[in-house]
Amino acid sequence: MEKYISIRDQYCSNQACSFYKQIGKQNIAIHGKKPERLRCTSCRKTWVLHKNGPDYYLKSDPEKIKKALELLSLGLTIRMIAKRCKASTSTIQRWKAKFQVPP
Ligand SMILES: [Zn+2]
Known part of the structure; x- marks a missing residue:
């Protein structure tokens, strides 16, 4: 990871x-x-290490983030998205906060 x-x-x-x-x-x-x-x-x-730096999230696979955000917009739960994207729930939550996806 x-x-x-x-x-x-x-x-x-x-x-x-x-x-x-x-x-x-x-x-x-x-x-x-x-x-x-x-x-x-x-x-x-x-x-x-600047793990929370402005560039940090964007170093993740952009396709993965895009997919996660798409699934978020479809109303999937964090847990479901984490499983599909092979990321941790906390990662998905961070992406969600970072990109300010409306609930
Ligand atoms: Zn220096």
Whole structure:
């Protein structure tokens, strides 16, 4: 699960850093495993993986999200959708909140 969270998708959130919010600059190093911490080799800031960053959800399979949202709009329950999309119920709930699907 959650393999799509990649170090390549992470960015430095230090506004003073020259790599601030830049992805793919190869300035990110792994700093720790539990929790997963990363370090910017430029400014030496460390942080826990941006799992809740704005890009996080979009790194999921877009087709899967689309399908989940479709099923939501059809009135299926979170549990049913999770099963069909092979995702956890909490993931579906996050997508629902993120994309603000009306109840
Ligand atoms: Zn930095």
